[in-house]
Amino acid sequence: DIQMTQFPVSLSASVGARVTITCRASRDVRNSLAWYQQTPGKAPKLLLFATSTLGSGVPSRFSGSGSGTDYSLTVSSLQPEDSATYYCQQYYITPYTFGQGTKLEIK
Amino acid sequence: QVQLVESGGGLVKPGGSLRLSCAVSGFSISDYRMSWIRQAPGKGLEWLSDIRIPDTYTNYADSVKGRFTISRDNAKNLLYLQMDSLRAEDTAVYYCARDRQNFGDYEYWGQGTLVTVSS
Numbered sequence: 336d337i338q339m340t341q342f343p344v345s346l347s348a349s350v351g352a353r354v355t356i357t358c359r360a361s362r363d364v365r366n367s368l369a370w371y372q373q374t375p376g377k378a379p380k381l382l383l384f385a386t387s388t389l390g391s392g393v394p395s396r397f398s399g400s401g402s403g404t405d406y407s408l409t410v411s412s413l414q415p416e417d418s419a420t421y422y423c424q425q426y427y428i429t430p431y432t433f434g435q436g437t438k439l440e441i442k
Numbered sequence: 443q444v445q446l447v448e449s450g451g452g453l454v455k456p457g458g459s460l461r462l463s464c465a466v467s468g469f470s471i472s473d474y475r476m477s478w479i480r481q482a483p484g485k486g487l488e489w490l491s492d493i494r495i496p497d498t499y500t501n502y503a504d505s506v507k508g509r510f511t512i513s514r515d516n517a518k519n520l521l522y523l524q525m526d527s528l529r530a531e532d533t534a535v536y537y538c539a540r541d542r543q544n545f546g547d548y549e550y551w552g553q554g555t556l557v558t559v560s561s
Contacts, residue, residue: 336504369547371487378537378551379487390549422487426546429501433487 337361337425341434349442352413356437358423360404367427370399370408372419373436379422383408415441444468444550446538451555458528458559464521464538464552472496472516475541477548478523480534480557488534491523495544506532528559 338361348354358368366386371379381390383399386406396411410417418441423434450462462478477492491502491512500512511524521538535554542549 367546371548378553379548380551381542381547381549384542384545384547424487424489424547429489429492429546430503431489431546433489436486 336430337364337428337432339423339425339432339434341421341423341437343437344435345438345440347440347442348413350413350415354410354413354439356408356421356423356439358401358406358408358434360406360425363403364425364427366402367425368399368401368406369424369426370397371422371424372417373422374419382421410439413439413441417441444540446540446550446552448536448538448552448555451536451557453558453560454528455561456529456559459524459526460528460557462523462525462536462538462555462557464523466519466521466538466540469540470516471514471519471521471540475544475546476512476514476521477539477541478510478512478521478536479539479548479551480532480536481554482531482534485534490536492541492546493521525557528557530559533557533559 340359369384370382373379387399420436445467447465478490509527537554538552539548540550
C-alpha cells in the first residue's frame with residue numbers, strides 16, 4: 336500500500352497568513368493527489384484534485400502543487416472559516432490512502 | 443441536487459453483522475464509481491471499498507477484505523455495505539462517497555452513519 340505522510344500534524348496561524356501543508360507519498364502517485372477539508376462533525380469536502388485543480392466552489396486562496404512523491408497545499412491568506420483538518424489522498428492505485436491529517440487553527 | 447444519505451448504523455456486538463445503505467439522489471449510481479470510507483472516533487480517513495462501472499468490479503482494503511461486501515441496486519439508486527464478523531476496531535463513522543469522474547477522488551459525500559461495535 337502507498338503510505339501518505341502529512342506534516343505538520345498541526346499548526347496555528349493568524350488571519351491573513353500564508354500556510355503550507357505538505358504530503359509525502361511512499362512512492363510516485365503520478366499527480367493523482369487530492370486535498371480535503373473537514374470540520375468537526377461534517378463530511379470531508381474536496382478542495383483540490385489532480386494535485387492543483389480547484390474543486391467546485393473552492394476559493395482561489397487555496398492552491399496545490401507537487402509531483403512524484405511530494406505535494407503541498409497552500410492557503411494564501413487565511414480566513415477564519417479555514418479552521419479545519421486537512422487531508423491529502425492518493426488515488427493512483429488502490430487501496431486509496433489518506434494522510435493522517437493536519438489540524439489548522441486560526442489564532 | 444446531489445444528495446447521499448447513509449443509514450443502518452448502530453450498536454452491534456463483536457462478531458455481529460450490519461448492513462449500511464446509501465440512498466442517492468441527483469444522479470444515477472450506475473454512472474459513477476461509488477465508495478465507502480470510514481473514520482474512527484478522533485482519527486483520520488480510511489478508504490474501505492469501491493464498486494466500479496460498468497462491470498461492478500469491486501476493490502477492498504485489506505482490513506475489511508473477506509468481511510465486508512459492497513454492492514449496489516441501480517434500480518433503487520442504493521449503495522450497500524454488508525459488514526460481517528464485526529470487530530471493535532470497526533467502530534467508526536461510515537461515509538458513502540461518489541467519485542468525481544471515475545478517477546478515485548471524491549466530490550460528493552454523505553453525512554455519515556455511526557457504527558459502534560461493543561459488547
